[in-house]
Amino acid sequence: MTVELSAPAHDAPELSVAPEPETWAAVCAVEEILPERGVAALLGDIQVAIFRTHDGVLFATTNRDPYSGAMVMSRGIVGTRGAAPTVASPMHKQVFDLRDGRCLDAMGQAAVGLMTYAVAECGGVVHVGLPGRNPGS
């Protein structure tokens, strides 16, 4: 499914690792995501974590915690570090910048980032952009 999109509500992150999305998947109503919390979404065989910050901005990353390998990122605590919106892994507390997935605090390990996805709200519905594949929803 492809939809018309308004521009993302935040500045395009510089370090985004995801290429231009080719398909957009409607995921849920925006109210289903509590402010400052995340949800997991299953798009084909991809697990995406979608977060909504205090000021209503949406972010999407992989749901996979790169340190433990568990699909848990959506359950992390959302906050800020300086100006950066962040999520902390619920497993071992590594902190990631939600805008570009960069690891801001690796808790003494090598820094590994999170894959990010484009996300946008359209008519109260949250859409996630997936690169080069059909999410099959």
Place this chain on the structure above:
Amino acid sequence: MDLMDTVNPTTGRVVVVGGGMVARRLVDALRARDEEGRWAITVLAEEPRAPYDRVALTSYFSGRDPEDLELGDPGLWDDPLVTLRRSDTVVSVDRDARTVTTARGAVFPYDHLVLATGSYAAVPPVPGKDLRGAFVYRTIDDVADLRGYVESLRDRLDRPVRGAVVGGGLLGLEAAGALQALGVASTVVEFAPRLMPIQVDEGGGEALRRLIEQLGVTVRTGAATARIVGRQGVVSRMEFTEGRPLDVDVVIFAVGVRPRDELARACGLPVGERGGVVVDATCRTEDRAVWAVGEVANIEGRCLGLVAPGYTMAEIVVDRILGGEGTFPGADLSTKLKLLGVDVASFGDAFAAAPGSLEVVVSDPVAGVYKKLVMSDDAKTLRGGILVGDASAYAALRPMVGRPLGGDPMAYLLPEGTGATPEGELPDEATVCSCNAVTAGRVRCAVREDGCTDVAGVSACTRAGTSCGSCLPLVKRLVTTELTRSGITVSTALCEHFELSRAQLFDVVRVQGLTTFSEIVARHGRGRGCDICKPVIASILASLDTGHILDGEQATLQDTNDHVLANLQKDGSYSVVPRIPGGEVTPEGLIAIGKVAKDFGLYTKITGGQRIDLFGARIEQLPAIWRRLVDAGFESGHAYGKALRTVKSCVGSTWCRFGVQDSVALAIALELRYRGLRSPHKLKLGVSGCARECAEARGKDVGVIATESGWNLYVGGNGGFTPRHAVLLAEDLDTPTLVSAIDRFLMYYVRTADRLQRTAAWVADHEGGVEAIRAVILEDSLGIRADLDAAMERHVEAYEDEWAAVLADPEKLRRFGSFVNAPETADPSLAYVPERGQVRPATPRERESRSVLVAGTTLEVRR
């Protein structure tokens, strides 16, 4: 010929006989200073353990393990240049061949031999001294034996155990205190007309006697033991040359020490008239290859029974072996009695032996205080002093010996807090910690240049305060002053969002009645919080009983564990722990839990807290699992929260042959009272029905142990990374008094502890330690008792089962969906393999070879 010239510098061998405190210091010093590794050092130790802190031996009774007496970093013994041979005694020295031989027949050649054999505990030659029940007080084995003996008597006798300590000096009083703490009614027998005759004068002795008697210890001075009478081979009575005999079960000899100079005697080295290996001011014996240090050394014509001069000697020998010029500077024999509630210190020229001394004395028999300063004849220079009943000035005064006091000496003797205590600046070269020869200048430098920001850091870096600890108040003051002076403010900020500490935050939230994170961060912080401050604020709000933890914005503050009321496991599944108060469960309850586990395919394990942990629950299964558990009468066990976990109990007097109180009933009552209480860290309690302590209550934050007449309350224990035994807070409480003491302890902790600070660390960090906490809780020293009581009442009233509340609220149930767009689909990444009849998460390798995987659960999820 100097040995140094003949030794091949790459293969030098230092052999130390004796593995005591001074030997350890010698090894430390040599390994620290011999940077090229020119010397290999071998320690031959008779005791079965590495050198330990003999000075702190008595703390073994307050429940410390032998490991807690460890000295310094045990890694020292892994150093390739260091060899420690335990449980082997050196039996002879061949000075011509330069070898020593041990009882097990090993022979060690040496280039330098250091005798560090310490002392024997002296035993007077009275008949009956070898009966079972007569002890000395020198090694861990001695005190372990004593404790075991007293405990076995306590179990056998139906009256209190009776004990006597022969010797009323520093050691004897410490031993009497230890006996008393073991519940032994004790008498101190001293030959001299007063207690601690070597350290205090007559006036001090009188005050001291009253203090000791207040502990319940009987004092008999001027008494000479004639013999110890046994019955069936065990001690039963003591007789004196005059006066009534004394019925006793246990006798401890603490009459002094005798240097273990037998090796030196046997190989022809000179020993002193009253024993001790004679050494010169460089600690060398007549034989240039043989040195003696510590208590066995006879230096300046006497043996010194304190650890500080021994450490100095160790440093000198190392210095000399490495070619230095160190000499013994003379000993500081200042001492402070280490007995709880009895403050005695004596320092410098305490008896005004030097001609032309002035004495300034303050004596207050009512308050039990006697203080004396010995001054030079112009009343300006401090020469020494005796402090009995209040030795708070000791740490500050001792380094001033030989220096002008600056001001009226009387001011130092007035009680603390009267505003008169002068805050004189200590000169840099004044010794602050005499055990470890640390000067005020070194402490200041540790702050200024080594970047230490607290007492713990300074202690680690300088060793100040690591032995007897009597200097710690002074070290703390110096550190604080120096920090302020260097403009370093010690940050207690929680994280980048809050400048306040957890305790401060707790207060402002409570006082201002704030109830949401947004309000709190707007008023007292910045940004939108993080995984540090959000759970802290969630916990504070929960402690203040501001409603269900998943209500409104509070839900967003919770860690995933609290957010879904279950414990996250390594693969992203959760574990579920229903509450089983006191570990008591009906067969029906067990069957219900078993059926849930079976139906959902959960791995089942009994926890250390006497309940059952069910692993492998997927997030979307949690409500269905809990519906079943709640229907079977179970409640949330809060295993996921920083909250009360369990109250462990033994079976107690209802069934147990030995139990003296109903520990199960009390444990259940306590668990039901405190369930749901949110705290800075997890809380565990334990209740034992008798002194056998089967519930391991002293390993808990709050431990209760039954006595014949009530309950003893212990606080601040924990297992985990740094295990600690709980310390005694109050004795023989009746049940209502016990419960209200625990109420206050917990609430006070909840309000004032740091983030993730367990009770053990909180007690240790609390200004004034456990005594101050006792004063707050039992004597209301802060005037907050009513407030703490009311807070606990509110908690008890407001309690509701978190899981039952979630199940009744469709809004809250929604967050348990696995995927927002497929709420009942299992996370496809979860994979399990069978093991011992249950499942466990597959390893990455097993995942690759997909064949071994089994489905996690067998029941359809009902929502």
